[in-house]
Amino acid sequence: GQNIDQPTEMTATEGAIVQINCTYQTSGFNGLFWYQQHAGEAPTFLSYNVLDGLEEKGRFSSFLSRSKGYSYLLLKELQMKDSASYLCAVRDSGAGSYQLTFGKGTKLSVIP
């Protein structure tokens, strides 16, 4: 089985930097995904990590440490439109398994 933990809510100021953490405990690991979900809408893919280190994509970066079971999503130069829930999801390493297990999400509020 898998257990994924994220903070429930965070608040940050427009223009600032925020880091959203995700810790996981899995029987096997084959990749970690971050999604953004605005209220009432579909989740949209942000980033993928399978090796240790930092992946950068514009204002968003994602970091992974497999030995620590830890990832974070870093959002720079926050904008009001970044107010959303951020979902951490882990893929199991079981043979033929492409399923994801999702954390409960972190609701980020960006304030002026």
Add this chain to the structure above:
Amino acid sequence: DGGITQSPKYLFRKEGQNVTLSCEQNLNHDAMYWYRQDPGQGLRLIYYSQIVNDFQKGDIAEGYSVSREKKESFPLTVTSAQKNPTAFYLCASSAISRNQPQHFGDGTRLSIL
């Protein structure tokens, strides 16, 4: 444009009634998934399919059924056995490759009358 289409956007179910949620994709993806999202619960997997005419139960399959007769289509039926069906239902698809993300439809919000 390629994508995933879910319909209807809103659906109401009467007591004792079965309802079917539609999910169609034109991304040529082999795998399709159904999730349920409740407030504060995150996404929970109901059923998934990696090939036509085959599907597997997820974590919360009781009270639901699916079919996969075509690669493009993966309808979900919420049966009367599902006693608490009010939720936001999301369909997703992906290529069969470890680094490929799942892509989601816009969801169906199901409520009880």
